[in-house]
Amino acid sequence: MKPIIKAENLVFTYPGDEEQKPVKALDGVSFEIPEGSFTAILGHNGSGKSTLAKLLCLINLPDRGRLWIDGREMTADDVTEAEILAARREVGMVFQNPDNQIVATIVEEDVAFGCENLGLPPAEIRRRVDEALADVGMTEFARNPSYKLSGGQKQHVAIAGTIAMRRRCVIFDESTAMLDPVGRREVMDIIEKLNHEEGITVLIITHHMNEAARADRILVMNGGRIIADGSPSAVFGEPERMWEAGLDVPQTTEFAYKLRELGIKVPLDLFDPADCAEAVAKAVLEKRGGARREAGS
Amino acid sequence: MKSDITFGQYVEGNSVIHRLDPRVKIVISLVYIVAIFLAKSVTAFILLTVSSAVFVVMTGISPRLILRSMKPLLFIIIFTAVINLFFMTGENPVFEWRFIHIYREGIINACLIVLRIVLLITATSVFLTYTTTPLALTDALEQLLSPLKKLHVPVHEFSMMMTIALRFIPTLIDETQKIINAQTARGADFTSGGLIKRGKALVPILIPLFISAFRRADELATAMECRCYTGGEGRTRMNTLKSKPKDWVFFFCILLLTAGIVLLNIFFPLYTVLK
Structure with a gap:
């Protein structure tokens, strides 16, 4: 499939000042994001993942390297302001702190903000806002003031704002980090729905291994580079590598890994606790059965 | 404390005045304020007081709430009344003692000045602060002032x-x-x-x-x-303000009232003392 984002050797350095040395946040990052895919970017603090997100949203431009959004090279010398704005229409971002990305006091007016910026006719904005609010299940809160909502609900509003703009790609920059477990699960469900039902390309940046395991593909970053790239089974299939990079693996994988050390053969890539439990039960039974057979013979 | 904060002094309601176009309300209150300043005679003040009372009743807001909004201005009201009472000179002395001279004109003047301040507060409360949310006011101001964009006013x-x-x-x-x-x-x-x-x-x-x-x-x-914000250029709004016939009816009523006050000043100048 045609990539919506293509990066080649991206380098980005935060300029230093008298007190701070310049920080090289990205050091040669290359990848392709096919349209309609669901990718997770993992990495500990300072690994460059949020810097990468800002480059992909064209808030910053890379110092070196090339970046294509929807087939157009954004790092080309002849790229115009209008083309960058057009690319920003396609790639949106939902941030970590729900309070700092809501512009208007009333929920539906905030959802409309992006569409208003696009200069759409009022009737069209109305229709899109109603649809977007229905998509995230917030219709009943349309006329409510946003400050009375919970953190998870505020993120729903932010997501509705980006759905209403009909974006083809949405980047979630640790959008669940400040939420309670219930809010986190609800937001992840909506993200998954966006990807599966609407075909929107999704990139999530996260610390939560279980969230990353829900993606089709994981990019692991460390020290401004991509150190692993593959399906969740492939990436978490080598837990040693993740631990070396200062990262965790899902609890089920860690559990399975420890059981394997004890000689119980359990697959590492079962991320759902119920599946994992079943596999463990089966493996234990098998082992016991094997032991019995040995004793019998 | 935090969850119940209301912006400004807006009082929730669904009266005719609550539902007026906020732009019309801003214009109406300006015209009404002009009318209050134009009033010079007792007859004109009677008309203004009656109309203000009608507006208060229309909003459904308790008059006590409106009186309470005058509390912070109580000092100014008393101060202007006292100044007018003692320093206004006229032809009909009512009370004289040493250096204090009070004239009948002074008493009427003081009363009317107090009434004027009270009416001003009532009008702005009724049309703006109590019945219009600050958000609606902001939107209305943006649209009312939009011609100034041509003069590069941001x-x-x-x-x-x-x-x-x-x-x-x-x-x-x-x-x-x-x-x-x-x-x-x-x-x-x-x-x-x-x-x-x-x-x-x-x-x-x-x-x-x-x-x-x-x-x-x-x-x-x-x-x-x-979210593609690039300033006001090329931006549209989802909720554009539309004035309905009743907005215009209200507006013309206020214009008529103002005209009435000017006429009363000219034809029934009963106790015209205010300068």
């Missing part, structure tokens, strides 16, 4: 700033409370000591509050940019 930018400021009031109040709690937990004392000591105690609240507000502003700016 009307859209001002209204965007107002919108964002209103949006962040509850967030920052919340944050202030959190900082106060955090500093109190560290042993800070905000409630005892003199004025200077209490003022100094505010510093550890204000500094973190400002730092966080700047960080929020930075993040919000990034988020707005991500």
Whole structure:
């Protein structure tokens, strides 16, 4: 499939000042994001993942390297302001702190903000806002003031704002980090729905291994580079590598890994606790059965 | 404290005046204020008082609430009344004692001035502060002032700033409370000591509050940019204000009232004393 984002050797350095040395946040990052895919970017603090997100949203431009959004090279010398704005229409971002990305006091007016910026006719904005609010299940809160909502609900509003703009790609920059477990699960469900039902390309940046395991593909970053790239089974299939990079693996994988050390053969890539439990039960039974057979013979 | 904060003094309601187009309300209150200043005779003041009473009844807001809004201005009201009472000279002395001379004109003048201030407060409360949300006011002002954009007055930018400021009031109040709690937990004392000591105690609240507000502003700016905000140029609005026939009816009633006051001033100048 045609990539919506293509990066080649991206380098980005935060300029230093008298007190701070310049920080090289990205050091040669290359990848392709096919349209309609669901990718997770993992990495500990300072690994460059949020810097990468800002480059992909064209808030910053890379110092070196090339970046294509929807087939157009954004790092080309002849790229115009209008083309960058057009690319920003396609790639949106939902941030970590729900309070700092809501512009208007009333929920539906905030959802409309992006569409208003696009200069759409009022009737069209109305229709899109109603649809977007229905998509995230917030219709009943349309006329409510946003400050009375919970953190998870505020993120729903932010997501509705980006759905209403009909974006083809949405980047979630640790959008669940400040939420309670219930809010986190609800937001992840909506993200998954966006990807599966609407075909929107999704990139999530996260610390939560279980969230990353829900993606089709994981990019692991460390020290401004991509150190692993593959399906969740492939990436978490080598837990040693993740631990070396200062990262965790899902609890089920860690559990399975420890059981394997004890000689119980359990697959590492079962991320759902119920599946994992079943596999463990089966493996234990098998082992016991094997032991019995040995004793019998 | 935080969850029940209402912006300004808006009183929830569904009266005719609540539902008027906010632009019309702004224009109406300006015209009405002009009418109040044009009134010179007792007859004109009677007309104004009656019409104001009718407006108050129409909003369904209790008159006590409106009287309460005059409390902060009580001193000014009394002060102007006293000045007028003692320093106005006229032809009909009512009371004289040593250096104090009170004339009948002075008494009427003082009463009318007090009435004028009371009417001004009532009019702005009824049309603006009590019946229109600050958000509606901001929107209305942006649209009313939009012709000034041609003169390069940044009307859209001002209204965007107002919108964002209103949006962040509850967030920052919340944050202030959190900082106060955090500093109190560290042993800070905000409630005892003199004025200077209490003022100094505010510093550890204000500094973190400002730092966080700047960080929020930075993040919000990034988020707005991500949502394709490029300023007022080429922007549309979902909810555009549309004036309905009843808005125009109301507007013409107020114009008629103003005309009536001018006529009363000319043809029935009963006790015309105000200059």
